[in-house]
Amino acid sequence: xxxxxxxxxxxxxxxxxxxxxxxxxxxxxxxxxxxxxxxxxxxxxxxxxxxxxxxxxxxxxxxxxxxxxxxxxxxxxxxxxxxxxxxxxxxxxxxxxxxxxxxxxxxxxxxxxxxxxxxxxxxxxxxxxxxxxxxxxxxxxxxxxxxxxxxxxxxxxxxxxxxxxxxxxxxxxxxxxxxxxxxxxxxxxxxxxxxxxxxxxxxxxxxxxxxxxxxxxxxxxxxxxxxxxxxxxxxxxxxxxxxxxxxxxxxxxxxxxxxxxxxxxxxxxxxxxxxxxxxxxxxx
Amino acid sequence: xxxxxxxxxxxxxxxxxxxxxxxxxxxxxxxxxxxxxxxxxxxxxxxxxxxxxxxxxxxxxxxxxxxxxxxxxxxxxxxxxxxxxxxxxxxxxxxxxxxxxxxxxxxxxxxxxxxxxxxxxxx
Numbered sequence: 481x482x483x484x485x486x487x488x489x490x491x492x493x494x495x496x497x498x499x500x501x502x503x504x505x506x507x508x509x510x511x512x513x514x515x516x517x518x519x520x521x522x523x524x525x526x527x528x529x530x531x532x533x534x535x536x537x538x539x540x541x542x543x544x545x546x547x548x549x550x551x552x553x554x555x556x557x558x559x560x561x562x563x564x565x566x567x568x569x570x571x572x573x574x575x576x577x578x579x580x581x582x583x584x585x586x587x588x589x590x591x592x593x594x595x596x597x598x599x600x601x602x603x604x605x606x607x608x609x610x611x612x613x614x615x616x617x618x619x620x621x622x623x624x625x626x627x628x629x630x631x632x633x634x635x636x637x638x639x640x641x642x643x644x645x646x647x648x649x650x651x652x653x654x655x656x657x658x659x660x661x662x663x664x665x666x667x668x669x670x671x672x673x674x675x676x677x678x679x680x681x682x683x684x685x686x687x688x689x690x691x692x693x694x695x696x697x698x699x700x701x702x703x704x705x706x707x708x709x710x711x712x713x714x715x716x717x718x719x720x721x722x723x724x725x726x727x728x729x730x731x732x733x734x735x736x737x738x739x740x741x742x743x744x745x746x747x748x749x750x751x752x753x754x755x756x757x758x759x760x761x762x763x764x
Numbered sequence: 765x766x767x768x769x770x771x772x773x774x775x776x777x778x779x780x781x782x783x784x785x786x787x788x789x790x791x792x793x794x795x796x797x798x799x800x801x802x803x804x805x806x807x808x809x810x811x812x813x814x815x816x817x818x819x820x821x822x823x824x825x826x827x828x829x830x831x832x833x834x835x836x837x838x839x840x841x842x843x844x845x846x847x848x849x850x851x852x853x854x855x856x857x858x859x860x861x862x863x864x865x866x867x868x869x870x871x872x873x874x875x876x877x878x879x880x881x882x883x884x885x886x887x
Binding site for chain 1: 834839844863865
């Protein structure tokens with residue numbers, strides 16, 4: 481008798497699970513789930529994402545040790561990074577964000593509050609790693625570690641600034657920081673497992689926006705050729721013999737190798753290009 | 765199956781039928797004067813498969829040039845011009861004139877033949 485009850489219970493659970501999956505498929509294919517950014521998340525979804533973010537950041541930033549976040553030079557450096565990369569989406573005291581920062585879903589938060597309430601390690605972690613399923617990119621492949629910490633140092637000052645103070649800050653010297661060709665950014669992948677580095681770097685330069693790449697999940701794109709079975713290919717861009725050295729050379733400077741190509745110079749460092757090449761040559 | 769439980773599977777079936785409408789593949793470009801059947805014969809005669817992988821052509825498993833399957837979906841011809849019939853025909857006729865550094869040779873094919881080949885690649 482008990483055995484029967486258990487059996488029916490399990491069968492019932494399976495049936496409910498199956499119905500749930502079917503309902504999900506039905507909703508997906510009927511188009512009833514809107515992907516428009518004009519639709520808001522339900523309060524529950526928003527709570528889920530926000531809570532997940534806090535717990536994830538807390539759990540993953542435990543070993544990050546913040547340096548001293550003081551000194552006018554550091555804060556100015558952080559301000560130049562903030563103006564170059566953050567203010568467009570997040571805004572600043574009494575300063576509106578740009579149009580793309582206004583219409584995003586979910587909305588980029590105003591940084592004054594999180595800068596005041598979050599520990600520096602959390603701010604560093606979110607800035608460095610970005611946030612999945614939002615528009616926040618990982619800046620660790622764009623900014624040096626010093627620039628990331630300088631940005632955090634400036635963020636920590638942000639909540640204390642009035643409108644007059646923010647607008648009245650001395651003009652910045654010509655942009656000398658926050659450039660991706662800063663030598664300090666050359667290698668940011670060392671913290672990742674060796675077999676994951678190529679995939680991460682390929683994604684960080686948006687290679688998968690134009691190429692279908694074996695081992696990288698991305699859109700079903702046909703802009704550039706598919707990078708599948710790469711080792712068997714004899715030429716790169718129809719021009720260079722396909723060796724890892726040549727592939728890295730092509731990735732660093734496509735127009736220099738083949739004038740007229742629509743593949744852009746993506747400002748890829750030599751080291752990152754080598755990691756991409758190694759990844760493509762290691763495909764099964 | 766009772767009436768009560770039939771609703772959801774019906775909805776799923778309807779959704780799958782509707783979902784099939786959400787495909788967004790590019791329509792086949794029309795090559796004026798091009799004949800895909802003649803093009804297929806030309807692709808075999810010219811041995812394009814020595815350098816390119818071409819689904820539907822026997823032994824076309826070359827790795828010198830890029831694979832040419834699903835060519836109509838590709839956005840660019842040779843990474844430099846929009847993938848429309850005239851650019852593809854021009855590339856097939858005389859690739860080095862469009863990219864001096866390319867490993868693709870001038871095949872010395874007529875305009876009509878190039879149009880047939882383009883029509884086949886877009887099939």
